[in-house]
Amino acid sequence: MAQLDAGDITQAVIDRMADCADERFKTVMTALVRHAHAFVREVEPSEAEWIGAIEFLTATGKQCDDKRQEFILPSDTLGISMLVVALNQLKAARALSAAGAPTPTEATVQGPFYWEGSPERELGADIGAGMPGEPAYYSGRVTDTRGRPVANCVMDVWSGDGEGFYDMQKGPDAGMALRAQFRTDKDGNYRFWSIKPTFYPVPGDGPVGSMLARMGRHLNRPGHMHMMLKAPGHERLVTHIFVKDSPYLDSDAVFGVRNSLVVRFDAHPPGTAPDGRVLTTPYHTAEYDFRLVPEALAA
Ligand SMILES: [Fe+2]
Numbered sequence: 654m655a656q657l658d659a660g661d662i663t664q665a666v667i668d669r670m671a672d673c674a675d676e677r678f679k680t681v682m683t684a685l686v687r688h689a690h691a692f693v694r695e696v697e698p699s700e701a702e703w704i705g706a707i708e709f710l711t712a713t714g715k716q717c718d719d720k721r722q723e724f725i726l727p728s729d730t731l732g733i734s735m736l737v738v739a740l741n742q743l744k745a746a747r748a749l750s751a752a753g754a755p756t757p758t759e760a761t762v763q764g765p766f767y768w769e770g771s772p773e774r775e776l777g778a779d780i781g782a783g784m785p786g787e788p789a790y791y792s793g794r795v796t797d798t799r800g801r802p803v804a805n806c807v808m809d810v811w812s813g814d815g816e817g818f819y820d821m822q823k824g825p826d827a828g829m830a831l832r833a834q835f836r837t838d839k840d841g842n843y844r845f846w847s848i849k850p851t852f853y854p855v856p857g858d859g860p861v862g863s864m865l866a867r868m869g870r871h872l873n874r875p876g877h878m879h880m881m882l883k884a885p886g887h888e889r890l891v892t893h894i895f896v897k898d899s900p901y902l903d904s905d906a907v908f909g910v911r912n913s914l915v916v917r918f919d920a921h922p923p924g925t926a927p928d929g930r931v932l933t934t935p936y937h938t939a940e941y942d943f944r945l946v947p948e949a950l951a952a
Pocket residue numbers: 764766812813877879
């Protein structure tokens with residue numbers, strides 16, 4: 654008999670995958686069916702509510718284009734992106750600890766504003782000139798978990814401006830701004846100028862903004878500079894450094910704050926900066942060292 658009811662439909666859907674040859678995919682889809690059915694059993698949505706959920710997903714997809722990624726926002730704002738990052742970090746930490754290696758720099762969410770292919774700039778370049786915001790000098794060192802310098806590490810950096818807006822939010826014709834790639838020198842050192850990022854809201858004018866408003870939540874993320882570090886022979890690291898005196902460190906809308914990534918931005922009056930540059934306006938300095946996981950240890 655083909656008739657199924659609420660008691661046996663879940664197992665029937667799972668059994669229908671008997672011929673699935675991809676074991677990992679089968680495992681994932683089995684768990685998805687099990688948990689999705691359990692969710693429906695718990696919530697008991699009306700048919701109108703369920704259509705509402707499908708319309709939400711449809712609207713979320715329609716909001717996406719080559720510059721706007723709305724679909725990452727439910728994942729980020731419901732803590733799922735960070736849960737994925739945290740579980741992978743935990744797995745890596747266990748492997749490293751078994752190998753007797755020190756802990757690496759913590760990862761956090763990539764977020765919706767990564768734009769591949771930003772220009773490569775010389776170490777020390779200023780990517781914040783002419784943008785709203787107070788100048789900030791970023792410097793530090795990239796090593797592996799044993800403290801050996803990682804030379805030629807590509808650091809892809811990006812942030813919003815001093816008013817909380819990313820280049821991608823400034824209209825369809827806006828070009829790249831406040832993003833670049835740097836390479837560490839032979840001793841693993843990096844340095845560049847940008848602005849001190851401010852807190853900003855995740856995009857609130859789409860379906861995810863409406864969802865958060867209905868949940869009674871604010872949209873804000875504390876100020877942060879995004880960083881993606883790539884070096885041959887090392888695991889890629891996607892992380893941020895967070896501004897220590899920023900609002901919302903305790904209630905990041907995407908749950909991405911890690912204590913180890915919160916960095917002091919020291920304020921300075923106009924004068925000579927650590928790299929010899931003379932500034933006629935106040936500026937900030939932020940120092941942070943990164944520790945990458947050698948691929949051999951991650952295996
Ligand atoms: Fe961001």
